[in-house]
Every structure is written in C-alpha cells, then in structure tokens.
Amino acid sequence: MNIDFISLFVAAVLAGTPLLLGTLGEILTEKSGHLNLGVEGMMFMGAIASIAASWAYEQMAKGAGFAASGFLSMLIALLAAFGAGAFGALIYSFLTVTLRANQNVTGLTLTIFGTGLANFCGELLGKSAGGFVTVSKATKAAFAQLDLFGLKNSASPVLQTISKLFFQYNWMVYFAIVIALLMAWFFKRSRVGLNLRAVGESPATADAAGINVTRYKYLATVIGGGICGIGGMYMSMVNQSGVWVHNCVAGYGWLAVALVIFSTWSPVRGLICGLIFGAFTIMRLYVSIPGLAMQIYGMLPYAATILVLIITSIRQSREHAQPKSCGTNYFREER
Amino acid sequence: MEQIQQAVEMHNIKKTFGKVVANNNVSLSLRKGEILALLGENGSGKTTLMNMLAGIYYPDHGEIFIHGTEVQIRSPKEAFDLGIGMIHQHFKLVDVLTAAENIVLGLPGGVQLDRKKAAARISEISEKYGFEIDPNKKVYNMAVSEKQTVEIVKVLYRGADILILDEPTAVLTPQETRKLFDVLRAMKADGKSIIIITHKLHEVLDVSDRVAILRKGEYIGTVETAEATQQSLTEAMVGRSISLAIERPEVEQKDELLRVQGLTCINAEGVPAVRDVSFTAYGGEILGIAGVAGSGQKELCEAIAGLYHVKEGTVEFKAGTGFENIVGCKPDEIFKKGVSLAFVPEDRLGMGLVGSLDMVDNMLIRSYKNNKGPLVDRKTPKQVCDELIEALEIVTPGTSTPVRRLSGGNVQKVLLGREIHYNPKVLMVAYPVRGLDINSSFKIYDLLNEQKKKGVAVLFVGEDLDVLMEISDRIMVLCGGAVSGIVDPRTATKEDVGLLMVHAGGEKEAKA
Numbered sequence: 001m002n003i004d005f006i007s008l009f010v011a012a013v014l015a016g017t018p019l020l021l022g023t024l025g026e027i028l029t030e031k032s033g034h035l036n037l038g039v040e041g042m043m044f045m046g047a048i049a050s051i052a053a054s055w056a057y058e059q060m061a062k063g064a065g066f067a068a069s070g071f072l073s074m075l076i077a078l079l080a081a082f083g084a085g086a087f088g089a090l091i092y093s094f095l096t097v098t099l100r101a102n103q104n105v106t107g108l109t110l111t112i113f114g115t116g117l118a119n120f121c122g123e124l125l126g127k128s129a130g131g132f133v134t135v136s137k138a139t140k141a142a143f144a145q146l147d148l149f150g151l152k153n154s155a156s157p158v159l160q161t162i163s164k165l166f167f168q169y170n171w172m173v174y175f176a177i178v179i180a181l182l183m184a185w186f187f188k189r190s191r192v193g194l195n196l197r198a199v200g201e202s203p204a205t206a207d208a209a210g211i212n213v214t215r216y217k218y219l220a221t222v223i224g225g226g227i228c229g230i231g232g233m234y235m236s237m238v239n240q241s242g243v244w245v246h247n248c249v250a251g252y253g254w255l256a257v258a259l260v261i262f263s264t265w266s267p268v269r270g271l272i273c274g275l276i277f278g279a280f281t282i283m284r285l286y287v288s289i290p291g292l293a294m295q296i297y298g299m300l301p302y303a304a305t306i307l308v309l310i311i312t313s314i315r316q317s318r319e320h321a322q323p324k325s326c327g328t329n330y331f332r333e334e335r
Numbered sequence: 336m337e338q339i340q341q342a343v344e345m346h347n348i349k350k351t352f353g354k355v356v357a358n359n360n361v362s363l364s365l366r367k368g369e370i371l372a373l374l375g376e377n378g379s380g381k382t383t384l385m386n387m388l389a390g391i392y393y394p395d396h397g398e399i400f401i402h403g404t405e406v407q408i409r410s411p412k413e414a415f416d417l418g419i420g421m422i423h424q425h426f427k428l429v430d431v432l433t434a435a436e437n438i439v440l441g442l443p444g445g446v447q448l449d450r451k452k453a454a455a456r457i458s459e460i461s462e463k464y465g466f467e468i469d470p471n472k473k474v475y476n477m478a479v480s481e482k483q484t485v486e487i488v489k490v491l492y493r494g495a496d497i498l499i500l501d502e503p504t505a506v507l508t509p510q511e512t513r514k515l516f517d518v519l520r521a522m523k524a525d526g527k528s529i530i531i532i533t534h535k536l537h538e539v540l541d542v543s544d545r546v547a548i549l550r551k552g553e554y555i556g557t558v559e560t561a562e563a564t565q566q567s568l569t570e571a572m573v574g575r576s577i578s579l580a581i582e583r584p585e586v587e588q589k590d591e592l593l594r595v596q597g598l599t600c601i602n603a604e605g606v607p608a609v610r611d612v613s614f615t616a617y618g619g620e621i622l623g624i625a626g627v628a629g630s631g632q633k634e635l636c637e638a639i640a641g642l643y644h645v646k647e648g649t650v651e652f653k654a655g656t657g658f659e660n661i662v663g664c665k666p667d668e669i670f671k672k673g674v675s676l677a678f679v680p681e682d683r684l685g686m687g688l689v690g691s692l693d694m695v696d697n698m699l700i701r702s703y704k705n706n707k708g709p710l711v712d713r714k715t716p717k718q719v720c721d722e723l724i725e726a727l728e729i730v731t732p733g734t735s736t737p738v739r740r741l742s743g744g745n746v747q748k749v750l751l752g753r754e755i756h757y758n759p760k761v762l763m764v765a766y767p768v769r770g771l772d773i774n775s776s777f778k779i780y781d782l783l784n785e786q787k788k789k790g791v792a793v794l795f796v797g798e799d800l801d802v803l804m805e806i807s808d809r810i811m812v813l814c815g816g817a818v819s820g821i822v823d824p825r826t827a828t829k830e831d832v833g834l835l836m837v838h839a840g841g842e843k844e845a846k847a
Contacts, residue, residue: 191439191448198429198440205427208391209441209489210412318475319431332391 008279008286009165013173016278018043018239020176021231022256023263023270024183025085029224030260031187032217033200033325034096037107039228040253041114042088046081046229047236048118051244052125053080054135054237070138077139077233085229086222088114093221097214100329111253118232122244135242143170143237172234176274179227183267196220200323203330213330231256251302258305261312264320280304340367341403342497342528343388343419348397350383357383361397361554363547365497370519370529372539372560374572375549376772378742381532382424384549385499389421390414401497412441420490421499424532426482428474435470438489460491464521479506479628487518498522499530504538505769506628509800509833516542534572534772535799536565548572573774581780581805584788586619592792593639593674593761594658598648600631600638600816608634610817611648616761616792621783623807623824624796627836631816632796636763639794640676641666652761667704675759677751677767687750690739694720694731697738698753723752727778744775751782762786765796780806800829814838 022039029036036042054077061068092110095101125133151163186193198206199216207213235248259277263270284297343365350358358380365371375381386392388399390411399406401417408414414421428437435453454470461468466484474482483503490498500519504512519529519542533539539546539560546563548555548571555571570576593616602608609631616622626632637643639650641664651658652672661669677687688697698716706712720734727748731741738746751767764783768776783806787793797803803810804824811821812835820835 189447191442191444191446194432194436194439194448195441198432201429201431202427205429205437206441208389208411208421208423208427210410210415211441212412321431324430 003287011282012275012279015282016274017173017176018231018234018252019256019259019277020274022228022253023259024179024267025224025227026256026260027265027267029221030326031196031200031323032220033323034221035103035327036092038092038110039256041111042085042225042228043232043249043253044114044118045084045088046232047249048121049084050077050081050233051236053077054139055133058136068136068138070142073139074142081229081233082226086226089222089225093218096329097217103327119246133244140242145170170238180267180271203325207332255301262308277301342367344400346398348394350394356552359552365528365530367528368526369544370523370542372543372546373530373532374546376774379549380552381549382501388419415493418496420495422486424501426486428482430475433471433473434468434485437485438492460488464518480511497528501532508627508836509829536568550574582784584784589617589619592616592618592653594651596649599646600634600643601646608816612818614811618790618792619787620808621787621793621795621806623803623810625803625810625832626813630813636676636765641669673760675754676763677754688738691737693737694734694749719756727752744771761792763794800832812836
C-alpha cells in the first residue's frame with residue numbers, strides 16, 4: 001500500500017475548510033445558547049448566493065462593456081454568501097429569540113428551506129444562463145491556489161515541500177484559520193466574549209449583570225450564520241470551481257454540527273477536527289485498500305461522527321461542554 | 336431635628352402577573368445607612384417587590400425614588416447605574432467561569448479583559464469588609480457560602496450602595512450566618528443601605544434596624560426592630576396570632592424499622608458522596624439529618640430509596656418479623672414496601688413532581704401501575720387530590736392546573752400529601768419547608784408529627800438548625816458524606832451541631 005501523505009494532507013486541508021467554517025459558525029451560535037440545526041441550509045444559501053452574485057456582477061460588466069474584475073467578483077461573492085447565511089440565521093433568531101419558538105424545529109426547518117431555495121435558484125439560474133451557470137475565468141482565478149512567499153519553484157526540495165504543505169492553498173483556507181484564531185481569542189480574552197459565554201451558560205445571570213441578552217443572541221446567531229454561509233461559498237466556488245452543482249453541500253452542514261461537539265466548543269480544536277474529518281471525506285482517493293468498496297469510504301465520515309458522539313458523551317467534563325442554556329429560550333419574566 | 340435621608344422610597348407599587356396580584360399599593364422606604372428587614376410569608380410579594388428595584392420586573396403602577404429623585408428602572412443595568420445591587424436567592428453565577436470573571440461580567444471597559452486588575456480590586460474590597468475569596472476559583476468548585484460571597488462582592492465591585500439580599504441565610508450554617516451579619520454591619524457602618532429579605536424572625540431581630548412587613552401582596556407597616564418581638568412580628572405577618580413553638584410529641588412505642596450499615600456511594604466524579612454511613616431509624620421518631628448543603632444528604636436519601644447506586648453496605652428494612660436488605664431493589668419495589676421519599680430540591684420541582692403536569696397526573700405517577708387494563712384510571716387520583724386539597728388547605732385554581740403554577744408552599748404540600756397518602760413506613764423528607772413561610776411550615780411540621788404518631792419513621796433532612804433542634808428526636812450530622820455525630824437535641828446546643836457540620840478538628844473533606 002502506497003500512501004502519498006503530503007498529497008493526503010493537502011487534500012484534507014482543502015476538504016476540511018468548509019467543515020471548519022460551518023463548525024466555527026455553529027460554535028459562535030451555540031455560545032449564545034442557541035442550537036441552530038440549520039447549518040446545512042445556511043451553507044446552501046451561501047453557496048448559491050455567492051455564485052449568483054458573482055454571475056450577476058459579471059453579466060452586468062458584460063452588458064456595460066468592461067472586463068469583470070476577479071477580485072471584485074470574489075468580494076461580492078463573499079459578501080453575498082455572508083449575507084445569505086446571516087439572513088437565514090436572522091429568520092432563525094427572530095423565531096427563536098423574539099418569538100421563542102422551539103430551536104430544534106426551527107433549525108431543521110431552516111435546513112429544509114435553505115436546501116430547497118438554493119437548489120431551486122440554482123436550476124433557475126442555470127436555465128437563464130443556458131444550461132448551467134458558471135462564473136468567469138477571472139473569478140475562478142481569484143479562488144485559485146496561491147503561492148505565498150514565492151516558494152513554489154524554489155530550488156530546495158525541502159522548501160518546496162513546506163510550501164506545498166502550508167503556503168499553496170486558496171485564500172479561503174487562510175481566511176478560515178484566521179477566523180478560528182480570532183474566535184479563540186474572542187472567547188478567552190475579550191470582555192465581549194466573556195459576556196457572550198455568560199449569555200450562553202446562564203442568560204438570567206447575564207441579564208442580571210446588565211448584559212443585553214437579546215442583542216448578544218441575535219448578533220452571535222446572525223454572524224455565526226454568516227460564517228456558515230461562507231462555508232457554503234467554499235463548496236460552490238472552490239470545490240465545484242464556480243459551477244452550480246445540484247445538492248453541492250451534500251451533508252457537510254450536518255457534519256459541521258457534529259464537529260462542534262467533537263471540538264468541544266473550542267475554535268482551536270475545531271481546526272484539528274476539521275482536518276481529520278477533511279481527511280476522512282477524501283480518503284478514498286489517497287488511501288486505497290484493495291477489495292474495499294468505495295461505498296465504505298463514503299461512509300467513513302458519518303461512521304466517525306457516530307463514534308465521536310459516543311466518545312464525547314461518555315467523557316463528561318464541565319468545562320468542555322455545551323453551553324448550559326443551549327436549546328432553551330430565555331424569557332426574563334418567566335416564573 | 337436632623338433630616339433623615341431616604342435611600343429608597345417606593346410609592347403605591349402595583350404588579351400583576353396575569354390575574355395574580357403580586358403587589359398591591361405597596362409603599363416602602365429605606366433610610367441611608369440602615370439595615371431594613373423585609374418580612375412576609377411566602378407569596379406575599381417580597382421578592383417581586385425587590386425585583387422591581389433590581390430591574391428584573393417593571394411595576395404596572397407606582398413611583399420609585401432613589402436618593403430623592405424619581406426614577407424608572409427598566410433593566411438590571413439601570414439598577415446598577417443607580418447603585419442598586421441585588422443578591423438573589425438562587426445565585427446568578429456562571430458555573431464554568433471564575434469568581435473574578437463572574438464579578439466583572441457585563442461591565443464596561445477595554446476590549447481585552449484585564450484579569451489581574453480585576454483580581455486586585457476584588458482583594459481590596461474583600462479586605463475592607465472581611466470577606467475571604469479566591470478570584471481565580473471556578474464557581475462550580477465553590478461551597479454555597481463562597482458563592483454567596485462572590486455575589487456580594489459582585490454588587491460591591493459595581494459600586495452599589497443599596498444592597499438587597501434575598502434570603503441570604505437559607506443556605507448557611509450558624510457560623511457562616513454570623514460571619515455574614517458581621518459583614519453586613521461593616522457595610523452599614525460604611526454608609527451602605529441594606530434590605531434583607533428573610534422569614535427567620537430571630538435573624539430579623541438580630542441584624543435589622545427596622546422591619547417592613549408584607550402580607551399577601553399588601554404593605555402592612557414598618558416597625559422599629561427595637562420595639563418588636565417575635566410574637567408581634569409573626570402576628571403582623573400572618574394577620575393573626577399563632578403559636579411559635581414546634582411540637583415534639585413523645586411516642587411510647589418505638590420499633591426499629593430501618594437499619595443502615597456501612598453505606599458507601601460513589602458519585603459521577605468518582606468521589607465518595609456517602610462514606611460508611613450507619614444508623615438506625617425507629618418508628619414513631621423523627622430523625623433529623625443536618626449538614627452543610629452538599630454533604631451527602633441527597634445521595635443518602637436517594638440510595639435508601641433505590642435511586643442512587645450503592646457501592647458498599649446494606650440498607651435493611653423491617654419485613655414481618657425479620658429484616659431484609661433492600662439494596663439492589665428497584666425504586667418502585669422499595670416504594671411498595673413502604674419506604675417513601677419526598678425530596679424538595681432547590682428548584683422545588685426537579686424531583687418528585689412534574690411541573691407541567693397537573694395534580695391528578697402527578698398522583699398518577701405513583702399509582703398508574705395499580706390500574707387494571709390498558710386504560711388509566713383518573714377518577715381515583717382525582718378523588719385523592721380533592722381530599723388533599725381539603726385536608727392540607729392547598730391553594731390551587733383546581734386539580735387540572737399545572738403544579739408549576741402553584742406557589743412554593745402549595746407545591747410542597749402536594750408532594751408531601753401524595754407521599755403520605757400511600758401510608759409509608761419510612762418517610763424521607765428533604766428540605767420540606769425550604770422557602771416556606773411560618774404558616775405553611777407549621778402545617779408541614781404538623782403533618783410530619785402526625786406521621787410520627789402513626790408509628791412512621793421520619794427522616795427529616797433540613798437546613799434550618801433551629802427547626803431541626805426543635806422537631807427532631809435525634810439529629811444525625813453529616814459532613815463530607817460521613818456521619819460526624821448523632822446527637823440528642825434536648826441536650827446538645829446549636830453550636831455543637833454547627834461544629835459537627837464542619838467537622839471541627841477533622842480534616843477538610845467537605846467538598847461537594
């Protein structure tokens with residue numbers, strides 16, 4: 001058996017990034033005491049919104065007769081993906097925070113809604129684009145792999161390997177890592193992060209301490225949803241190279257929900273978990289065990305998810321647990 | 336004459352929850368630099384009234400003046416800004432955060448948290464008033480009294496000069512209570528104005544300057560503590576004169592009913608929650624169980640009732656002429672044999688009753704297995720409910736109201752009434768009068784004494800030592816899960832029991 005570990009690592013990072021983004025978004029959401037099962041839906045919304053926005057910009061440029069800027073197109077896609085995810089989360093927060101609807105039901109509904117909406121819009125867009133919708137070369141180039149520090153064609157093979165392992169990903173990989181580190185700092189060191197944790201643990205305590213619980217819940221849920229949407233953009237823009245593919249998110253949102261538990265609500269541990277699960281999803285291409293059916297490989301991430309859930313529920317810890325109020329809505333005057 | 340400065344004035348406050356009037360036309364004043372006791376039965380609206388000062392509730396009607404200026408307090412934050420800090424009965428602390436983090440929670444300041452600076456300020460406040468506090472200790476590692484200290488420091492840190500304490504002594508040992516009162520007096524000397532909600536009369540007399548009395552949401556009046564007695568306060572509070580002595584009827588025949596030997600239980604963290612506990616319970620006797628909160632009382636009761644895993648030891652229950660070991664029996668088997676557990680947890684509803692179910696359904700939890708056929712018989716439990724409502728004077732809109740909606744005392748009556756209805760031979764009650772007023776408490780004591788006279792062995796886990804000393808025939812003291820002594824309350828003093836509770840001289844093991 002011959003395994004190319006370097007290629008496996010690179011592929012795992014690439015495959016794990018959308019998982020990481022979904023996980024980070026959901027961690028932020030859950031820290032405010034809201035379990036949003038709509039990650040899959042919000043990723044779908046982000047996926048279609050990014051393609052649609054880029055495509056619309058390019059069409060406009062074409063109509064006006066100037067060349068579309070790849071960078072601008074990418075930026076528009078990013079904003080659209082964030083906005084779409086945030087919009088999904090906003091519906092969710094309005095229902096659960098303001099109207100105090102059941103969080104599980106609302107989240108599941110959001111997933112169904114987002115999936116349907118994205119696939120519907122994707123088909124519609126494809127039709128009007130004549131068959132299928134795809135973004136221009138310039139936009140695709142903006143999501144291509146980078147060559148940080150210019151080491152790709154370095155003379156030294158060691159430097160070349162290091163470059164391949166760490167410095168040749170598309171910008172979204174680094175973007176996701178930066179968000180993870182920022183979030184870790186935010187929860188651990190910042191004043192607002194501390195307040196947010198208190199809201200998620202015990203909203204009554206936070207309320208009595210003068211923290212605006214509703215505002216924190218809305219902001220965390222909406223920004224979390226936006227990050228999930230960016231995860232969806234990765235699926236369509238990087239994994240599918242800017243072509244809308246029916247059902248392209250394909251359960252990644254659900255994996256992200258499970259990863260939140262696996263990473264014990266820690267953004268930094270989320271980095272490692274995203275990498276491991278990324279590896280699981282692409283294993284069949286890099287580790288071939290003769291006689292093992294392809295379908296078994298396909299099962300791997302889901303089987304691992306079940307295992308992880310079993311392990312984490314056996315190992316109970318107070319510090320690395322779900323925020324205590326997660327899943328229940330808060331009403332100040334409840335008696 | 337010197338003008339008396341009023342820190343707080345509340346005029347004609349009214350607050351309703353749906354149809355329930357919690358406060359009606361209540362007026363109250365707190366002078367600067369005094370300790371005012373707010374006295375009233377349960378459901379008399381003390382906590383509601385104070386919650387309006389703390390910004391948790393907003394009054395439907397009425398005015399509030401702070402230091403002579405009319406104010407609107409719409410949120411806890413606005414209350415802080417006015418210098419009002421409330422220490423709630425159920426602590427509002429985040430378990431997974433440290434003391435310091437809890438204290439600085441929600442305060443304005445730089446983006447990054449300066450933990451060192453916060454710790455320094457906390458130490459400074461602690462020294463000033465004589466607290467002991469470790470800023471870096473996580474709240475879930477703390478004993479109850481430590482948590483309370485964190486709560487008090489939290490409001491002082493915010494610069495509060497009007498402090499409201501909601502039943503602060505309910506969870507403390509006598510020694511800790513005395514320490515708390517010293518702190519309160521130090522704060523008073525420093526010019527702080529303090530309102531303390533309590534229904535322990537001797538504490539009112541001990542620490543307060545004046546007493547304001549509420550009854551059924553109405554303001555009755557304010558008296559100088561120096562001119563009040565326990566009797567006069569009770570009458571003002573209840574509205575009629577009642578006897579304050581708790582009866583301890585003597586029962587001639589005492590049969591051995593329950594023998595516990597070497598009982599040891601391990602909790603989820605692998606630490607023994609109950610250590611080698613041995614005792615005997617007799618019919619016709621109330622065995623008081625005292626101890627600091629979390630000393631293994633809950634686990635002991637649950638182990639006897641078959642709800643907690645027993646690692647070692649035996650629980651022998653009288654069966655016919657001999658004894659049989661009931662360790663390993665299922666909870667419902669143990670219940671059928673006549674061992675009944677009425678546990679009133681801190682939130683009252685957690686164990687024993689289902690809050691969202693009505694009284695009949697809660698009765699059914701115990702009786703549905705006696706049904707014949709596939710359908711549930713609701714008539715019999717309904718009758719039982721009606722009897723209980725009559726006999727125990729339970730105040731409820733009807734048997735179909737969710738028990739969660741009843742007031743604390745009535746919830747406890749439902750729970751206790753149900754357990755007693757099935758004629759247990761051993762009745763374990765944990766905190767049956769927790770949070771109850773004098774009137775309801777005495778009703779519960781009467782119920783327990785009745786059971787005792789019927790030859791039932793009553794195990795009474797209590798937190799108020801004064802009550803335990805009066806009602807029990809023997810008191811078993813637990814400390815860190817082990818029995819630190821069994822005393823006769825007729826001869827022992829409160830201080831003796833208090834010392835046993837903290838295992839004076841012994842190693843420090845009372846960690847929950």
